[in-house]
Amino acid sequence: MRPVAVVAAGKTPFGAFPDRDLRSLAVEAGDKCLKKGHVTPSHVEAFYLGNFAGPSFVGQNHLAPYISTALGIRDVPATRFEAACASSGSAFFHAFSAVSSGLYDCVLVAGVEKMTSQPTARVTEILAGAGDCSGEIKAGSTFPSLFAMIARRHMYQYGTTREDLAAVAVKNHANGALNPDAHMRKVITIEQALNARPVAEPLYLYDCSLISDGAAAVLLMPLDRARDFTDKPVRILGVAQASDFVALDQKADITTFPAVRRAAVKAYEMAGVTPRDIQFAEVHDCFTIAEIVAIEDLGFIDRGCGGEYETNGATARDGEKPINASGGLKSKGHPVGATGVAQICDIVAQIRCEAGDMQLKRHSLGLAQNLGGSGASCVVSILGNA
């Protein structure tokens, strides 16, 4: 295993872009990334793409070569990874593994999703494909309802409140207002969050992330080679992927995600750090309750105490453990296949001190947690100064 670094990152803004197609978004992100890395397409030895549901959202399959050739990348392996909302986290993990093992010296990893061309009811149906369609989905579960059932159980077992959930939404919207590329740059109040319309009780409109279009890309190289292309390589200190049951009703305890815990333990071990050492994190807040469960499973706070930790302000920009300084999926947006790599882009910008108004004071060791489905896939990545 040789050390691997992120050489460059590129992203599109996230939002609803009716005049943009899936390929043009991915090409914009990939192109920006290659240019920032001073790398021509002919240098790229493999293309790893994360995408959840391009075939359903836009009717296009065989997406990896469809995008890589448009970027000018020819002949090399081009492969799509699908792990629900952790699709590009998974592409990143596998790209890291290939570079670390010595197979490749230059890999482009991208993530993309184009969601807004479908009406909300159809988007909900496509997203439900990440659940167990022979059971829970057939019974009328949607993704909001699966996380609503997690929230209900978390409230029952630990006394978590709707106010705790709303605190996550208020904080992430405040952070997203500072992000020029965020889908919804809007500050909200706790009253707005609490009085919004119900989606799946106890989750209301502001407990849910956004339906977005967008793409993100990062360029990976072995660390020694990365130094020839950038004076600010960001080292991937640890990265791990884990899996679990797809159906929520197969899990012993739905208030915790074993795949997150397993991936986190491995990533911490690989990086030689503890949860306490992590200075900031981007976590998968597809719903407000998901952020609360994530910070518990990542070991930032004891089980059952995540809600209170959020309400007390510990996860705010100026708190002891800033979470989702980018605005998170909640405010930045959640083009599902792009989210994992977009989180890496945000961590890289913070570590390089290039995060503009979002820049945090302590920014040398960051963690990204990318979740798929209701916890069946998870990728945890830890990045730091090289």
Add this chain to the structure above:
Amino acid sequence: MTGSVYTETVVHLAPEAFAADVPYQVVIVTLEDGTRTTGRILGDRVAIDDRVEQVEMRDGVPFFRKLP
């Protein structure tokens, strides 16, 4: 078949296939043998720990009703 409610939600926003049923309650029920299943509630709304009985099966989906 009877069991107890492990968790529940009332769905207000649903895909087209379920749009006519909105709002409807989805539950995960712990059955007497300890296994869990996802189903729907007919009649009165239920809360965690409520006892429920399976009253029908529609296309492989169990429908439960609250026991007094």
